[in-house]
Amino acid sequence: MIGRLTLCLLGLCGGLVAQESGADETRVTKNVATPLTLPGAETFVYHDVAPEPMRLHVFKPKGWSATDTRPAWIHFFGGGFVNGTPLQSAGMGRNAAKLGMVGVAVDYRVKNRHGTDASKCVADARAALHWVQTHAAELGIDPARVVVSGSSAGGHLALWTAITATPWGSDPAEAPLAKPAALILISPAADTSEVAGQRAERFAGHGTALSPQQHLDDMMPPVLLFHGDADQVVPYRYAVALDQQLRATGNDCTFITIPGGGHGLTSAEWKKRANDLMTAFLSRLKILPVEMRR
Numbered sequence: 001m002i003g004r005l006t007l008c009l010l011g012l013c014g015g016l017v018a019q020e021s022g023a024d025e026t027r028v029t030k031n032v033a034t035p036l037t038l039p040g041a042e043t044f045v046y047h048d049v050a051p052e053p054m055r056l057h058v059f060k061p062k063g064w065s066a067t068d069t070r071p072a073w074i075h076f077f078g079g080g081f082v083n084g085t086p087l088q089s090a091g092m093g094r095n096a097a098k099l100g101m102v103g104v105a106v107d108y109r110v111k112n113r114h115g116t117d118a119s120k121c122v123a124d125a126r127a128a129l130h131w132v133q134t135h136a137a138e139l140g141i142d143p144a145r146v147v148v149s150g151s152s153a154g155g156h157l158a159l160w161t162a163i164t165a166t167p168w169g170s171d172p173a174e175a176p177l178a179k180p181a182a183l184i185l186i187s188p189a190a191d192t193s194e195v196a197g198q199r200a201e202r203f204a205g206h207g208t209a210l211s212p213q214q215h216l217d218d219m220m221p222p223v224l225l226f227h228g229d230a231d232q233v234v235p236y237r238y239a240v241a242l243d244q245q246l247r248a249t250g251n252d253c254t255f256i257t258i259p260g261g262g263h264g265l266t267s268a269e270w271k272k273r274a275n276d277l278m279t280a281f282l283s284r285l286k287i288l289p290v291e292m293r294r
Contacts, residue, residue: 068140078152119169125157155188159212228261
């Protein structure tokens with residue numbers, strides 16, 4: 001049952017939600033270094049683009065073999081499309097590996113490090129899932145059991161990995177081969193349209209064209225959605241609208257309201273609760289390895 005978890009799973013999980021709160025920084029932070037590797041991960045170039053190739057960092061579980069067909073968990077960090085690095089996703093990747101999954105912390109182009117607009121974030125996100133799916137065999141991954149999550153701006157990107165239409169600025173040849181098996185969204189910036197949304201100016205004049213809220217497929221993957229009802233960065237009403245739209249087309253959306261919560265999972269209590277809910281959600285969908293669902 002969602003929200004209930006055995007002590008065994010809690011101990012093994014070790015905290016899926018590490019330190020990333022999904023903070024959406026509106027001020028560009030200059031001179032931020034790009035981590036080319038992450039401790040405990042194997043690094044791959046997945047998108048050979050300017051001004052530098054984009055990398056993703058793969059955390060393999062204990063006992064991993066190239067002949068495996070394990071579930072995978074891809075996470076996109078937050079930062080308002082202008083800030084952030086994959087260091088923010090490392091905790092999620094490591095703890096996915098503790099669950100027997102292959103964890104993937106993705107880097108993508110952001111303004112502070114690359115001088116790019118937010119359309120490049122979307123293009124990179126879709127290319128990242130495409131790369132993981134096309135390299136599933138060498139990564140020991142079951143391409144039908146790839147979970148995608150994201151915090152804040154990362155939630156926007158996670159949604160775009162599940163939308164069939166190729167967005168403005170992305171290459172159709174780099175589109176995901178299939179939808180993710182599930183989406184986990186933390187305070188997602190789902191609406192960037194010029195009329196009703198936020199931060200449209202960051203998308204090179206294409207805020208609506210690159211707003212996932214306006215381009216959701218009728219059938220989306222199952223969604224686990226977290227949002228604080230006191231969020232001042234991405235207001236709660238955007239999550240309500242996303243949940244309503246998903247449900248209106250018959251989709252599976254588990255919407256978790258964090259009473260008094262701000263942007264992201266900022267309290268120790270809600271990090272623990274979110275861990276429980278995420279693991280139970282993946283267990284319900286039979287995405288976790290069989291031994292983890294007992």
